[in-house]
Amino acid sequence: MKITRNLYSSNLTLLTDLYQLTMAYGYWKAGMTDREAVFNLFFRRNPFKGGYAIACGLSYVIDFLENFNISDEDVAYLSTLKGNDDKQLFEPKFLDYLQQLEFTCDVDAVEEGSVVFPQEPLIRIKGSLIQCQILETLLLNMVNFQSLIATKSSRICLAARGEEVLEFGLRRAQGIDGGLAASRAAYIGGCAATSNVLAGKLFDIPVKGTHAHSWVMSFESEIEAFETYAEALPNNCIFLVDTYDTIEGVKHAIKAGNRLKEKGYKFAGIRLDSGDLAYLSTKARELLDAAGFTETVIVASNDLDEHIIDSLKQQDAKINVWGVGTKMVTAYDQPALGGVYKLSALRNKENTAWDYKVKLSEQAIKISTPGIQQIRRFYANGECIGDAIYDEENLPKNDNWTIIDPMDMTRRKKMTIVEGEYKDLLKPIFVNGKRVYKKPDLQTIQAKVKDELKTLHRSIKRFTNPHSYPVGLEKGLYDLKTDLILKLREVE
Amino acid sequence: MKITRNLYSSNLTLLTDLYQLTMAYGYWKAGMTDREAVFNLFFRRNPFKGGYAIACGLSYVIDFLENFNISDEDVAYLSTLKGNDDKQLFEPKFLDYLQQLEFTCDVDAVEEGSVVFPQEPLIRIKGSLIQCQILETLLLNMVNFQSLIATKSSRICLAARGEEVLEFGLRRAQGIDGGLAASRAAYIGGCAATSNVLAGKLFDIPVKGTHAHSWVMSFESEIEAFETYAEALPNNCIFLVDTYDTIEGVKHAIKAGNRLKEKGYKFAGIRLDSGDLAYLSTKARELLDAAGFTETVIVASNDLDEHIIDSLKQQDAKINVWGVGTKMVTAYDQPALGGVYKLSALRNKENTAWDYKVKLSEQAIKISTPGIQQIRRFYANGECIGDAIYDEENLPKNDNWTIIDPMDMTRRKKMTIVEGEYKDLLKPIFVNGKRVYKKPDLQTIQAKVKDELKTLHRSIKRFTNPHSYPVGLEKGLYDLKTDLILKLREVE
Secondary structure, eight states: OOOOOHHHHHHSSTOOOOOHHHHHHHHHHHTOTTSSSEEEOOOSSOGGSSSSSEOOHHHHHHHHHHHHOOOHHHHHHTTTTOOSSSSSOHHHHHHHHHHHHHOOOOOEEOOTTOOTTTTTOSSEEEEEEHHHHHHHHHHHHHHHHHHHHHHHHHHHHHHTTTTTEOOOOGGSSSSSHHHHHHHHHHHTTEEEEEESSHHHHHHHHOBOOOHHHHHHHHHHSHHHHHHHHHHHHHTOEEOOOOOOOHHHHHHHHHHHHHHHHTTTTOOEEEOOSSOOHHHHHHHHHHHHHTTTTTTOEEEOOSSOOOOHEEEEEEEETTOOEEEEEHHHHHTTTTTOOOOOOEEEEOOOSSSEEEHHHOOOOOOOOOOOOSSEEEEEEEEEETTTEEEEEEETOOOOOEEEEEEETTTTTEEEEEEOTTTTTTTEEEEEEEEETTOOOOOOOOOHHHHHHHHHHHSSHHHOOOOOSOOOEEEEHHHHHHHHHHHHHHHHHHOO | OOOOOOOSOOOOOTOOOOOHHHHHHHHHHHOTSEEEEEEEOOOOOOOGGGGGOOOOOOOHHEEEEEETOHHHHHHHHHOBOOOTTBBBBBBBHHHHHHHHHHOOEEEEEEEETOOTTTOOOSSEEEEEEEHHHHHHHHHHHHHHHHHHHHHHHHHHHHTTTTTTEEEEOOGGGGGHHHHHHHHHOOOOOTTTTEHHHHHHHOOOBBBBBOOOHHHHHHHHHHHHHHHHHHOOTSSSSSEOSSOOOOOHHHHHHHHHHHHHHHHHHHHOOOOOOOOHEEEEEEEHHOOOTTTTTOOEEEESSOOHHHHHHHHHTTTTOOOOOEEEEEHHHHHTTOOOOOOOOEEEEETTTTTTSSEEOOOOOSGGGGGGSSSSSEHHHEEEEEEEEEEEETTTTOOSSSSSSEEEEEOOOOOOEEEETTSEEEEEEEEEEEEEEHHHHHHHHHHHHHHHHHHHHHHHHHHHHOSSSSSEEEOOEEEHHHHHHHHHHHHHHOOO
């Protein structure tokens, strides 16, 4: 009875921008394919005007890299591409080369669920120039989106102050994987469950759901609808009460709840999906309590996000469980994380040393950082106090580091290396193309997010004008970058 | 050498909200699975504060429905789900039933590439209640997202006034399919090509791409980078000129262009990816023209959307080709279309007649429309002048129709049925679960969008406060809906 979806049963190696392949071809023609390079994936600004982000997507990246492969079918397709003289874009010999290419890079990455900040390399790839280049697009696609959603989810869960958040977004998600990967990332960010059954099956996420308005509309009356539902699924009763009139709906739910109680079942909850949630939840709570259903929860949904939840909390709305859909899975107020992937070092022609690389721009924030970068996070009393981006090939000579804000060189901070009070965030994932890292399960990653958020001062987690966490370039790397920029600006 | 991506090689039938399955179970327990129902998929507001939308996603829907299937593995998963008493949520007999379920519905839909408006059913499903219900989530997922992107793309292409628009969004897209489906929808909306190679291969979309900043950074100098590229790919030369200094970059590109010309190749273009595009494109055009490269195009990219393109056009920027990424594929300013799927009719218990259904709400826009709906579009001199949503079971008695705005019953319009001056938009796609519709190829759908947009008065296509195209309920249906609402409000 199994079927196969053609769309995704093929490998994803061609899920890349054509320019990666034309550059690959250029490197091959120029004999540069195997020059060793270092690329870093990072973002430039925290999403949602927030103070932090959550790294996510590495698990997808690992799967992709382990399956890196150009199939016969892919080659057949690539050989049909033409240049502007209507001749083949790629020589057949190059396509043979491409097909024989095996993934042999070193990959270091920040673990999923880690708190991260702008400018920090989330993934660092070191290996042959051609391989590093070809991987760019898919790495960005996976990490940009999943980090965005994990961050959004963590914010929404913070707003809910420990109460259950359910992710309901599939119907408005951006495509199939826009739904699946979002359910995974939302769970990592702190959601308790998803409505997405396939995400539940594939990723072992708890799934939740009861009934929609159409259920109620399929019966002569609302009370008949609730009672029929309770008859069929007595152990899963959260009645949606706003199909016709919310307050009447609550009364009908209480009637059905009484029947459930008589039969020894739990009247688990009601759901509000429209109207003024602050007002209606208070009214519903009163009715439920008066009927003795003090343990029956009120689930609310309807275009919720962290700001609306926060406002409802401040209004003392009587909501216990938060169903969040569209605003979570599309990261509605900022639907893309502007992550980029930049070359930071390349072996010189003689293969005797690294040439460090920067990309210039008239905007300081768009100038990239050179070097074989690593991130060191410093702690004091369990709270993180600052991150240094440093060059592994140029470690400071002593334990007193200075970090310098790359956007404002007058903002500096001293950091002291004390045993047990710091950690380096990039961990080896692949060495020479072989995986050396064991993927944690989703529950472990979700727990990591919770732990990591505890290490952040609450001012950094604030939604409005959060405190800017200190991330700087270690002084040696800062000086090196400055020298490179000045040299390039003079030369060019 | 072929590999399989486990993630998507299984079927997608479980890509649904759990509540569809709990409702399905409820219908099964209540003996209601085979009651004939009609559901409609529609949206409530045009996206992007615009005047229209483009229907897209039907092709994905057809593939999905043709592969509708619950596998053994799916059943094994579903049987692990528990209720709040820790007992199985679904009886094994129900799961057997579910697994034997075959898709047998009638599906009528607006063809991909059609111009559509709020409240109009894009897809109408008629069939057993249980089947109609289970399909909701995936239909919404596919149609919401793809219609959103096709609409965005059509707006961006309108802003570019016939000039080439290239879609470059994969790296910032919302997941794998957020990229693939977006590339397809963007092409339908009018883009000339995509950078997404897998979309090119799967959907037969032209692909384009040359090189990135990292290519330039991999050489000692920019001129060496351009010349090496030109040597390798002389038939695909669009030089990215802003790695270090844009104007110097243009000069270097011209040098490389001269070499290309000597060798008999075309210096196809340059690309600007940062800075003030109005200023830089004018300067670059002057330099190119002065060097005799009047045919060499200027491609621009960097966070473009319809508004920025429109502004650049008004500033007389010398840009010939528009590369659009993030803002297109995520529909950045409105990343979700709020499409919904509502029950509009259900056979009565005796199976003698339809019970028409509405969902109430305190907001008029959220009240659904009952009936076996069809859309009739009226034309005058090749321009469309109004759409009637009417009930197929209650066709008006004569050829003079009145349509009434469901949001404002005082806004009415007379329409006269004249041979050749109207058409019905919903076409049969499946009859009793068998496909009766041949999917057009992508080029045909793209051409349809162009043709359809020509039938719209330009005031409807305006970006700012567009004219509101008249869509109304045919008076018979309007009266029927009003009666139903009043009856429900009295009863409830």
